[in-house]
Amino acid sequence: MWDILRHTAFRWLFISSLISLVGSKIHRIALLFVAYQETQNAVWVSLILGAQFLASAVLGPLLGPLADRYNRRTLMVLSDLARALLVACIPLFAIASMPLLMVIAFLMAVFESVHYSASNSAIPDMVPESALDGANGLMTFVSRFADVAFVALAGVLVANVGPAPAFWIDATSYLIAAVLLALLPPLPGKAGKSNYFAAVAEGLRPLWQNPTLSRTIGTLALAAAFGSVEAALGVVYAVGALKIGVQGFGVLEGLMAGGAILGLFVTMPLIKRLSRETVFLLGLGTWGLFLASTGLFPFPVWAGVAMVALGILNTMFIVPARSIIQLAAPPELRGRIMAAFGATMQSAVLIGTFLAGVLEPRLGVLTVLYFSGIAVFLAVFTVFLWGGIPRLTSEARPG
Numbered sequence: 001m002w003d004i005l006r007h008t009a010f011r012w013l014f015i016s017s018l019i020s021l022v023g024s025k026i027h028r029i030a031l032l033f034v035a036y037q038e039t040q041n042a043v044w045v046s047l048i049l050g051a052q053f054l055a056s057a058v059l060g061p062l063l064g065p066l067a068d069r070y071n072r073r074t075l076m077v078l079s080d081l082a083r084a085l086l087v088a089c090i091p092l093f094a095i096a097s098m099p100l101l102m103v104i105a106f107l108m109a110v111f112e113s114v115h116y117s118a119s120n121s122a123i124p125d126m127v128p129e130s131a132l133d134g135a136n137g138l139m140t141f142v143s144r145f146a147d148v149a150f151v152a153l154a155g156v157l158v159a160n161v162g163p164a165p166a167f168w169i170d171a172t173s174y175l176i177a178a179v180l181l182a183l184l185p186p187l188p189g190k191a192g193k194s195n196y197f198a199a200v201a202e203g204l205r206p207l208w209q210n211p212t213l214s215r216t217i218g219t220l221a222l223a224a225a226f227g228s229v230e231a232a233l234g235v236v237y238a239v240g241a242l243k244i245g246v247q248g249f250g251v252l253e254g255l256m257a258g259g260a261i262l263g264l265f266v267t268m269p270l271i272k273r274l275s276r277e278t279v280f281l282l283g284l285g286t287w288g289l290f291l292a293s294t295g296l297f298p299f300p301v302w303a304g305v306a307m308v309a310l311g312i313l314n315t316m317f318i319v320p321a322r323s324i325i326q327l328a329a330p331p332e333l334r335g336r337i338m339a340a341f342g343a344t345m346q347s348a349v350l351i352g353t354f355l356a357g358v359l360e361p362r363l364g365v366l367t368v369l370y371f372s373g374i375a376v377f378l379a380v381f382t383v384f385l386w387g388g389i390p391r392l393t394s395e396a397r398p399g
Contacts, residue, residue, distance in 0.1 A: 004134045009184050010126040013119060014138055016180035020080060021146040023173025027087060030158050030166035031105065034095055047098075048105045053350050055109035060343035063114050065199040067335025072118040072187035077178045079115040083108055084174035091164040117339035122187045124326045124334070133271050136322040137264045140315055144260040147253075189335060203336020207344075211390045212328040216280070216321055217341055219383050221348040223284055226375040228352030229359075229368055230291055230310075236365045241298045248300065252307045259311020267316045276320035277389035283316030285380035292373025295366040324389065 005011045035048050066075060086104050094100035127135045158166055208214050230237075238249035270279045290309045293302070329337040352372075359368045383389070 002138075004127060004131045004138060007127050007131070007135075009187075010123065010135055012180050012183050013123070013126065014142065016080075016177040017119070017139065018142045018146070019173050019180070020177035021142055023087075023170035025146050026157060026166045027170035030163035030170075031090070031101065033158050034090075034163050035098065035101060048102055051102045051106040052109040053346055055106045056113050057343045057346040057350065059110055060113040060117070060346070061204060061336070061340045062200055063110070064117050064203050064336035064339030065196060066114060066189075067117040067121050067339065068189040068199070068203070068332060070189050072122045072189065072335070073181060073184045075118040076115050076122075076184075077181045079111040079118070080174045080178035080181065082111045084171045084178065086111075087167050087171040087174065091167045095164065095167075113339060113342060116342050117335045118187075120322065120326065120338040121329075121334035124331075125187060129327070132323045132326065133276065133319055134268060136326075137268060137315070137319045140319055141261060141264055144257050144311075144315075147257040189332075200336065203333050204340055206329065206333060206337060207340055210328060213325060213337065215383055215386075215389050216324050216328070217344055219281075219284065219379060219389075220317075220321055221344050222379040223288065223376045224345055224348035225351040225355070226372040226379070227288070227291060228349045229356040229372045230294075231349075231352075233356050233360055233365050233368060236360065237294065237298075237303075237369065241365050242300050242303055244300050252303060255304055255307040256311040256314075259308035260315045261311075262308070263312035263315025264319075266312055267319050270316070271320055275391060276324050277391050280317050280320040280324065281380055281384055281388060283313045283320075285377050285384075287313040287317060288373045288376030288378075288380065290373070291376060292370050295368070295370030295373065298366055 005014060031048065086108055089104060090101065094104060123135050123139070124132060157169075206213050207217055234249060234253065238244050238252055242248060244251075267279065267283075270282075274282075287310060290306050290313065294306050297306075325337065325341055326334065355372075356368065363371075
C-alpha cells in the first residue's frame with residue numbers, strides 16, 4: 001500500500017493533508033475550549049459546531065461545480081490559504097467574540113468543502129485504478145493517525161499554554177500545506193462553463209439516476225443516520241452505562257481510531273480477493289452488528305473489543321465506498337458528486353445526532369445503541385436482497 005506514494009502528485013497530496021490535519025485537530029480542541037471558557041455555556045459550543053455542519057451540508061453541493069470547472073490544484077491551494085488567514089484572525093481579534101468565532105467556523109467549513117471535493121475528485125487522476133483503493137486507504141490513515149496522535153496532544157497543549165498557540169500552529173500548518181500543494185501538476189476540471197445552477201443540478205441528478213451511486217450513497221446515508229448516534233452518545237455510554245468515566249471514554253475513542261488504522265491492513269487484501277462492492281456491504285453490515293452489541297453487552301472489556309472492531313470495519317466500508325463513487329462518477333461531474341456525497345453524509349450525521357438527543361432520554365443509551373446497530377444491519381441487508389451494489393465493469397465505467 002505504501003508504494004502508492006511513489007506517484008509524485010499523490011505523495012504531495014498525502015503529505016500536505018497530514019500536515020494540515022495535525023493543525024486542524026489542535027485547532028478544533030482549542031476552538032471548542034475557547035467557546036466554553038469564554039461563555040461557560042454549552043449553547044455556543046453547539047452553535048459553532050452547527051455552523052460548521054450547516055456550511056458543509058448546505059453549501060457543499062452548491063460549491064461542487066468549482067472542482068469540475070477550475071484547476072483543482074488552485075482550488076486546494078486557495079482553500080488552504082483562506083483557512084490559514086481565517087484561523088490567524090482568531091488570536092488576533094476574534095478570540096473573545098462568539099459571533100465572530102461562529103462566522104469563522106462557518107467559513108472554515110465552506111473552504112473545507114471546496115478542498116474536499118477538489119482533492120477527492122483529483123485522486124483518480126493521480127494514481128492508476130489498480131492503486132485507487134490504496135490511495136483512499138492512505139487518506140483514511142492520515143485522518144485516523146491525526147486522531148490518535150494529536151487530539152490528546154492538543155488537549156495538553158491548550159491546557160498548559162492556552163489556545164492562542166494552537167491557532168497559530170494550525171494557521172502555519174495550512175500555509176505549509178498550501179506550499180506543498182503548489183508542487184502538484186495542474187489538475188484542470190473537465191466540465192464546461194454552462195449555467196452555474198444548472199451545473200449544480202446536473203451534479204445531483206446521478207445520485208438517484210445512477211444505480212451504483214444511488215445504492216452506495218443511499219446505503220451509507222441511511223447507515224450514518226442511525227450509526228452516528230454512537231458518536232453523539234459515546235460519552236454517555238462510557239460515563240453512564242459503563243461507569244468508566246471521561247478517561248475511559250478517551251480510551252474507547254483511541255481504540256476505535258487505532259482499529260481504523262489496523263483496518264487498512266485488512267481491507268486491501270479483502271478487496272483483491274472479493275470486490276469493492278462486496279467488501280463495502282460486508283464491512284458496513286458487520287459494523288451495524290458490532291454497534292448493536294455495545295448496547296447488548298455493556299461491559300468495559302467488550303466495549304473495548306467492539307471499539308477496535310468498529311474502527312476496523314469503518315475503514316473496511318469507507319475505503320471501497322469512496323473508490324466506487326469516484327469510479328462511478330463521470331469525470332466531468334466528479335467534483336459535484338463528491339461534494340454532494342460529503343453534504344449527504346453531513347446531513348445524515350445531523351439526523352443521527354438529533355435522533356440520539358430525542359431517543360436517549362426516553363429509551364436509554366443501551367437501547368438506542370442496540371436498535372441503531374440493528375437498523376444499520378437491516379439497511380445493508382435490504383440492499384443485499386435487492387441485488388447489492390451494481391458492479392462497474394471497465395466497459396460500463398464513465399469516461
